[in-house]
Amino acid sequence: MVHHAAVTGWGWYSPAQILSNDDLAKIVDTNDEWIQSRTGIRERRIAGPGETTSSMATNAARQALEEAELAAQDLDLIICATTTPDHLIPATACLIQQNLGADQAAAFDLNTACTGFLYALAVGTQFIKGGGAKRILVVAGETLSRFVNFEDRGTCILFGDGAAAVVLEATSQNAGVLSTVLGSKGDVEQILSIEAGGSARPATAQTVAEKAHCIKMRGNEIFKLAVRSMAQSAQEALAKAGLSVNDLRAVIPHQANHRILTATQSVLGLSEDQMFINIDRYGNTGASSIPIALGEFLHANPIDAGEHLLIVAFGGGLTWGAAVLRWADIPAIKRERKESLLRKNFALTG
Numbered sequence: 001m002v003h004h005a006a007v008t009g010w011g012w013y014s015p016a017q018i019l020s021n022d023d024l025a026k027i028v029d030t031n032d033e034w035i036q037s038r039t040g041i042r043e044r045r046i047a048g049p050g051e052t053t054s055s056m057a058t059n060a061a062r063q064a065l066e067e068a069e070l071a072a073q074d075l076d077l078i079i080c081a082t083t084t085p086d087h088l089i090p091a092t093a094c095l096i097q098q099n100l101g102a103d104q105a106a107a108f109d110l111n112t113a114c115t116g117f118l119y120a121l122a123v124g125t126q127f128i129k130g131g132g133a134k135r136i137l138v139v140a141g142e143t144l145s146r147f148v149n150f151e152d153r154g155t156c157i158l159f160g161d162g163a164a165a166v167v168l169e170a171t172s173q174n175a176g177v178l179s180t181v182l183g184s185k186g187d188v189e190q191i192l193s194i195e196a197g198g199s200a201r202p203a204t205a206q207t208v209a210e211k212a213h214c215i216k217m218r219g220n221e222i223f224k225l226a227v228r229s230m231a232q233s234a235q236e237a238l239a240k241a242g243l244s245v246n247d248l249r250a251v252i253p254h255q256a257n258h259r260i261l262t263a264t265q266s267v268l269g270l271s272e273d274q275m276f277i278n279i280d281r282y283g284n285t286g287a288s289s290i291p292i293a294l295g296e297f298l299h300a301n302p303i304d305a306g307e308h309l310l311i312v313a314f315g316g317g318l319t320w321g322a323a324v325l326r327w328a329d330i331p332a333i334k335r336e337r338k339e340s341l342l343r344k345n346f347a348l349t350g
């Protein structure tokens, strides 16, 4: 039996510390007016000294499990999308597995930068469709502030920290992830990169002095590529699902720049109400940006079973993609779970 993969729980975590545009203007030559008019960002959240990608992601994961009414032991897989893992080894997903006590779950990381959540959702969907997993935690976490050069005004204004998660669950309902489109093009020209700290350029005193462990980016080149690839993958994902923009309740895009989002919105012919934007309060939180936005959207806008969402992203790698989701009847999935547990218990005792 082919299963569909539906989101049945979600949650997000944002660190308490706020870094405003005025705060940044005290560090680099910039100002609130420039940042807001060029990016739409007012403030971003920054991880506290004791916080890491895994600790934030664990908080988000606990919320997602609670929303899904599942225990950590119910998970059979954890996929963590991150570009800013706690360590190179162990994988951040394994640390989350341990924090949660998800002792039945396999765990691995996936790095496709800001497209990470979308790729992780697509991989999780394939696991469910192939029968390899029934309940997956798809979690994204980023501590980008630790990879930002706070002397470079072209990048330090953009990024923020945070984490978010969804529970992806097998269902026989004709709902869940209806289509995915993924793309990539090796960024040999280093339009967006963290050059040092890997095997090509291991850490040395010189790489540290050069701040080569920080994000480098040619912003305006990315801008054009982002609009083009997000619009194209959104159209392809809709066509694959047999839907049009008019069928969408909302689009939850990767939040990189307000102007990228309004340009994509206009290419796709979406109404302002359909495009969910929260970049003003978070900046670009990398792989976490879509699931944080999804969590905020769902919190403010209850959604009915059968309604459609589109998620769309662009990121380093270079990578891009889109997915169409049909919202499942989540109470019915929870009921089915309980009934199947009762049947199992009855079979054991009977």
Ligand SMILES: CC(C)(COP(=O)(O)OP(=O)(O)OC[C@H]1O[C@@H](n2cnc3c(N)ncnc32)[C@H](O)[C@@H]1OP(=O)(O)O)[C@@H](O)C(=O)NCCC(=O)NCCS
Binding pocket: 029, 030, 031, 034, 035, 038, 039, 114, 153, 154, 157, 192, 217, 218, 219, 220, 221, 222, 223, 226, 256, 257, 284, 314, 315, 316
């Ligand atoms: C980074 C970004 C905001 C820059 O905006 P832009 O309109 O392209 O600006 P430019 O880089 O062309 O720079 C224009 C001028 O503003 C200046 N500038 C750059 N950052 C500035 C800042 N924070 N404050 C004030 N001035 C700034 C530049 O030095 C340049 O000055 P000059 O004309 O005297 O040389 C924009 O390109 C962007 O958001 N790109 C996408 C980045 C992205 O999404 N990356 C992640 C992908 S997932």
